[in-house]
Amino acid sequence: MRLSNRNSSSGSAAPAAMLASLIVIMVAATVYVFAANPFPSRPPAAITSVGLLVDHQYFLTLCVTGTVFILSQLGLAYAIWRFRDRGQAAHFTRGNNTMEMIWTTATIVLFLGLGLMGRKAWAQVRFTPAEANAVQVEVTTNQFVFNFRYPGPDGQFGKLDPTQVSASTGNPLGLDPKDPAGKDDIVVPTLTVPVDHQVELLIRSQDVIHNFYVRELRLQQDAVPGMVIPIHFTANQIGHYEIMCTQLCGLGHYRMRSFLDVVSEADYQNFLKQQGASQ
Ligand SMILES: [Cu+2]
Incomplete structure (x- = not known):
């Protein structure tokens, strides 16, 4: 049989x-996996109101x-299936401008729409200033640890001097001993914050x-060098x-983690008192 003349063939x-059936089966299997959730690995519940917005945005x-x-x-x-081989000659098309316009516009509208709806969850923690009574904690990262600094009773962070950074002598942040504001600063390897109280991290x-x-x-x-x-x-x-570091920051990245303890207001005050006394 000659390939150029297939009119006789159907x-x-x-x-x-x-x-076509393979694609339908794949779609059905995907929908099943999402709907039935056979792998019980859902993320833990959010503990902030912004977290609920983020979850909502993911779901949407x-x-x-x-x-x-x-x-x-x-x-x-x-x-x-519809345009399967029926023995007909292949037919050339230059595309359909109207359809191109429709689905390109629909994609733009969907992407921009989702972005606009999600902007609140993202911007709320970054672009709105913290409340005046927020607890301020400075978070300093380095290979491969977190350090958290509280300003102490005076509410003022002491000056830092990069030339005095020395983790081995107990000054990982380089607190300047000459600055009185730094005398009561508390530096700890884990983060403790009061519940239902706004916390601002620097x-x-x-x-x-x-x-x-x-x-x-x-x-x-x-955390970007040179920025707060x-x-x-x-x-x-x-x-x-x-708490974990999610930037591949070097050989010890896998062990770069710390913990966040959310405690009652009374426990938080105790924590500050104990740490203040021991430093
Ligand atoms: Cu890191």
Whole structure:
């Protein structure tokens, strides 16, 4: 049989049927995995109101992209079956400008829309200033530890002098001993904050780019050398949470972590008193 003359043949439906069914099965399996959630690995519940906004935004994004995924894959399966080989000659098309315009515009609207809806969750912890009575804690990262500094009873952070940085002699931040404001500063390796009280973190790095990430806060912020980056949160659940660095910052990155303890106001005051007395 000559390939150029296939009018006598009616083509083969088998490859189209197979590919289309494979796509439908793949879509059904994907929807099943998301709907039935057979892997019990959901993230722990959020402990801030902004965290709930973030979760809502993820869910919304999943719904929108999931719908687009299902419709486009089923459309693809339909096209494979509808335009299968019936022995006809291939037919050339230059595309359809109207359709191009429609789906490009729809994509822009969806992406911009999701971005606009999510901006509040993102901007609320970064672009709005912290409350005046927020607890201020300075977070300093370096390879491969976190250090947290509280200003002490005077409410003032003491001056830092990079030339005096010496972790081995107990001055990892380089506190200047000549500055009286630094005398009562408290430096600790884990973060303790009061529940239901706004906390402002001032995030710094002494060497490379690190990151401050706490799943339960739904908060992730890079620490960039040369910058002090403020973010704030209000935790509403007493507990012990993990802080991790999510920037690949060197060989010890895997062990760069610390802990966040959210405690009652009374326990927080005790913590400050104890640490103040011991430093
Ligand atoms: Cu790091």
